[in-house]
Amino acid sequence: MSLNRLDELFHAARAMPASEWRDFLTRECRGDQHLSATLLAMLQTEGEAFSWFDEAEDSLRLFWEKALPETLGPYRVLRRLGSGGMGTVYLAEGFGRTLAVKCMRWEGAELLRRFLDERQSLSRLDHPGIARFLDGGRTPAGEPYLVMEYVEGEPLSAWQRSGRIVAERVKLFRAVAEAVEYAHGHQVVHGDLKPNNVLVTASGQPKLLDFGVAKLLDRQEAPGAEARSGPLTPAYAAPEQMAGEPISPLTDVYGLGALLFELLTERRPAGNEQLLPGEADAWLAGIVGRALRTDRAERYQSVSAMLQDLREWEAGRRTLPTA
Amino acid sequence: MRTAPENLTTLLAAFAQGDRSAAEEALPLVYEELRRIARRRRWQWGGQEAPHTTSLVHEVYLHLSAGHSEPWASRAHFFHFASVAMRNVLVDHAKHIQRVKRGGGLQRVELNEQARISEQRSVELLALDEALSTLGAQEPRLLQIVECRFFGGLTVEETAEALAISPASVKRGWDTARAWLFHHLRGGHSDESQSVG
Structure with a gap:
């Protein structure tokens, strides 16, 4: 022919x-x-x-975007999962598994140093409620990236909207708090607890994302406007964080209080807002209130203490009439 | 990529003599360079914008030839050569998307709009690639024109230069190839064993 x-x-x-x-x-x-x-x-x-x-x-031109930049160190980038205040997350694969790779927007020697410091402690976290930190590296442009377990699940913000009873919400919250308690036992603070950082898998297991990332980005050398444009979400950030002070386990106590507040009310806490009458019974409202204190000294001094009160409620010993 | 140009020079010379296997051999070198450049751009752009393929070929050429006082390879030949590399990169990627889909890697992930579009494009691209191979087996010149124009994103003039034919022939061939490929993709018969000439 x-x-x-x-x-x-x-x-x-x-x-x-x-x-x-x-x-x-x-x-x-x-x-x-x-x-x-x-x-x-x-x-x-x-x-x-x-x-x-x-x-x-x-x-074809659009296809190029996905076709070419497909590797990050040993990882093959499959597609973009989303972008947030601190960078872009890609779905990737490597060593026979599917992973999430988070490329951070900020660069600089200080961040890299912290990142290297932090990497060791992050990799020690091994808990069903925590998306595993697996690896880290730098992009060709020098930006650090983190490699984490890829979690398939719905964000807590979506989960809580689908008509859950209070006991179910509290149970899920307890699992989240236990994961945070575990991390604190390993000297790792989350620092950015919020509904979008908790994914609930099909089996109902909550998984915390981005453990330790807030600390990496907690740049004390750059307070003010730049710091505020960072990953913090005002409704969930502790007052001391908003003031640019270093984060501590008590920061997570506050974050957990905000999570519980939202789980019970389906609205974001504003400032150190209290639960409204009718939104929860007095015991649960008391737990939320104590976790959300502006003054750190008045908060629960540990996640374990908060959990203790929560278990009391779950055991039915503290079912008080609605506040 | 410091040592690549030496290698490439030899391979490109063979490619220019019509040795397509030389292109195969040298592809990894160009391929890596394409990835490197596109990756860097992607980080710069935060993944928001897709690089235009033409400029990508130019950039690869400029980078590879930088620091060589003597032209280490014909720019024209390189353009065709890089276009072939691009075709391979894209087809690889499309196959990869299909593999992932078949392998169930994303099975339980609810595919979002973007992923579905990617998936659809990969199917189209693979069909086009196959049709193009059929066309190329019968008429290599039309194949080359499609490689340069479509995959390499080269202009009519660049394609003419790369293939050492007239711009008029490129235009003509590009029309014929598109009409043929479209017909083929729409289920038109293309029984290769059947003599039609």
């Missing part, structure tokens, strides 16, 4: 009025019905073909 001939005949026919194509092709193709049929179809759909290719070229 000669497509040279195809090329010739196609262009010869194109120069003619459409009414003459059939006769021309019948004559030139000398009984080769396949060729004449192909040519006729090509001539008839030419315009369609060109616009199809225009679109194909556009989508």
Whole structure:
């Protein structure tokens, strides 16, 4: 088969009025019905073909974005999962597993130093309620990235909206608090507890994301405007964090209080707002209130202490009338 | 990539002589360079914008030839060569998306809009690649034109230069190839064993 001939005949026919194509092709193709049929179809759909290719070229350009930058160290980037205040998260694979790679927006020697310091302690965290920290490295542009277990689940913010009873909400919250308690036992503070950092898997297991990341980004050398544009979400950040002070386990106590507040009310706490009458019984409201104290000295002094009060409620010993 | 140009010079020369296997051999070198450049850009752009393929080819060429006082390879040939590399990169990526899908790696993830579009594009791209191979087996010149114009994003003039043919032939061939490929993709018969010439 000669497509040279195809090329010739196609262009010869194109120069003619459409009414003459059939006769021309019948004559030139000398009984080769396949060729004449192909040519006729090509001539008839030419315009369609060109616009199809225009679109194909556009989508090819978009496809490039995903096709080329596909590796980060030993990890192959599959697609972008999302972007947040602190960077972009990609779905990646490496060493036979699917992972989440978080590329941080900020760079600089200080961040890198902290990152290296922190890496060791993060990698020691091994708990079903914590998305595992697996590795870290730097992009070719020098930005640090973190590699974590990829968790399939719905954000707590979505989970809590689907008609859960109070006991169910408290149970899930307890699992979150236990994971934080475990991390504190390993000297790791979360520092950025909020509904979007908790994913609930299909089996109902909550998983905390981004453990220790807030501390990495807790840049004391850059307070003020720049710090506020960072990852902190005002509704969940402890007052001392908003003031630019270093984070501590008590920061997480506050964050847990905010999470519980929202789990019970489905609205974000504003300042050290108390639960409204009718939103929870007095015991639970008391737990939330004590975790959300502005003055650190008045808060629960540990997650364990908070958990103790929570277990009391779960055991049915503290079911007080609605506040 | 310091040592790459020496290697590439030899391989490109062979490629220019019509030895397509030389291109295969040298592809990893260009391939890595394409990735490196695109990756750097992606970080710069936060992944918001897709690089235009033409400028990508240019950038790869400029980078590889930097620091060589003598032209280490013909720019024209390099353009075709890089276009072939791009085709491979894209097809690889499309195959990868299909593998992941089949392998169930993303099975339980609810595919978002973006992922579905990617998946759809990968199917289209693989079909086009296959059709193009069929076309190329019969008419290598049309294949080359499609590689340069479509995958390499080269202009008519750049393609003409790269393939050492006239711009008019490029335009013509590009029209024929598109009409043929479109017809083929729409289920038009393309029985290779059947003589139609």
